[in-house]
Amino acid sequence: MVDAHQTFVIVGAGLAGAKAAETLRSEGFTGRVILIGDERDHPYERPPLSKGFLIGSAERDSVFVQQNGWYAEHDVELHLGQPVVHLDRVARTVRLGDGTTLQYDKLLLATGSEPRRLDIPGTDLVGVHHLRRLAHSERLKNVLTSLGRENGHLVIAGAGWIGLEVAAAARGYGAEVTVVEHGPTPLHGVLGPELGAVFTDLHTEHGVRFRFGTRLTEITGQDGMVLSVLTDDGEEHPAHDVLAAIGAAPRTALAETAGLTMAGREQGGGIAVDASLRTSDPDIFAAGDVANAEHPLLGTRLRVEHWANALNGGPAAARAMLGRPVSYDRLPYFFSDQYDLGMEYTGYAAPGMYDQVVARGDVGKRQFIAFWLSEGRVLAGMNVNVWDVTDPIQQLIRSGRQVDPEALSDPSVPLASFLD
Structure with a gap:
């Protein structure tokens, strides 16, 4: 039975938001819990989108955080397919895209991140893709199947984790793959030159072609469809589809407009939070990709975009919202499967x-x-x-x-x- 003495609102129905809602209930919170997401799907985990689900080893239903009935059973009010368009910190309200206004006592921002876009001609052509949402992965899975069947070419801009995992998936379907990366090795900013070569060799052995030290300058098309890509070394590469995998940006617009303190770009951007994941507003917290937290062990600010941070950060924020002592000192952790x-x-x-x-x-x-x-x-x-x-x-x-x-x-x- 819900006691409406307090209302906790969670903006962002991804893994961090869903785990926060789960924790509020498991920790005994009896007030209203409202979970808002701009996607129509129930909360799901993102790693399978470039791993098991994309390669076909995991079913669609396996990606969801909870069974759909769990939310009603635990009195978690879901507002799906609804963006939050305004946050009023004085009135302590959020307004949804359909005009609905909801009042909160505590608010959690778990708005995640979004793929960075290529700023070059041709990105409006059919066949240019990003990978962040379940719908993206479903569409890309169909594309890779078709490319493999027709010996088609996929060009991937960026040799980070997403780019490499999709490259491995594409080769598994039989597609031809070219990866364009401005750094000297894959994952150069994460692993450095010492270990990046391991992934170069791995993918080269599986037929992936790398173009290091270059960037895409244009995507050319015919009849509205992708035909090829041009790179800044003057080369042209055949392409039937292009994946932009050049990183992600935290979704901070709502927080910025509301006047919350942001972390600097040199610190990774995002919403600045303390070690308890509290923002500059004592009634607002942030977790997951969008949060840039003071790390009590490492002595620096970190914004971590990986699964484990959402899995553990959402519950930590929920406990802080309940007034429990929280010092979020989890070490960054991520994993990858390629071939x-x-x-x-x-x-x-x-x-x-x-x-x-x-x-x-x-x-x-x-x-x-x-x-x-x-x-x-x-x-x-x-x-x-x-x-x-x-x-x-x-x-x-x-x-x-x-x-x-x-x-x-x-x-x-x-x-x-x-x-x-």
Whole structure:
């Protein structure tokens, strides 16, 4: 039974928002919980959109956070297919696209991010795609199936995680794939030159063609359809479809218009929150892709766009909304599956933060753990086709202990020994 003494509104019906609603109920909140999303689908998880669902190994129903009936059973009011167009912090109200006004006592902004657009001629042609929503993945899945059947060409702008995962999916369907990337290696900003080459070799072995150090300058078409792409080195590449995978931008317009404090671009942008995920307004919180939080362990601001941050950040924000003490210190974590390579990455090691990369295992066989170190302290670790090591890697990072790099690179030395 709902007691309407308080109303908590959640803007954004993705993973962070859905898990926040779930946590409010599991923590005993009996007030109104209103979950608002601008998509018509019930809340779902995004990793399958470029992984299992896209390649056909997972069914559509598997992507949803909860069974559809769960929301009614737990008295969570859903407003789907409705954008929030205005936030009034003085009146503590939000207005939906259909004119409905809802009052809140506490508000959670979990508005996520959106794909960055290519700013070049030809992006209005049929056959130019982005991948962020379930509908995008459904459409892209049909495109890849068709390209594979007809030996068609897919050009991907960007060799980040989404670009590489879609490249692997496209090759699985039999499509021809060219990846255009302005950096010298895939994932250069995340993994640096030391490990980016691993993914170059992986995809090249599976028939992907890379064009490094270049950018798309134009998408050409015929009869409104994609025909080819031009790059800034003067080359033309055949294309039947183009995927823009050049990153994502936090969806901050609602918060900015309402006057909430934003993080600077040099800090990753997004809504600035403290370690309890509270914004500059004490009654408003933010979680997931859109939140740029003070990290109590790492001593810096971070905006993390990965699944685990939404999974854990939504519940943390919900507890903070309830007045519980919260210090959100989860280490960044993400994973990827490409062909026969599976990997997990834990920690944070931005370019310039580390002075050494140590590999443990066989990099050539793509079965290893890589560690990013600064003055002998582990900042991040990536395990590739090596499993059940995330916990000790996290403990090693949290400990802040100096380690012997030579011993760390030796697979015969147990990881647990560095924690004794």
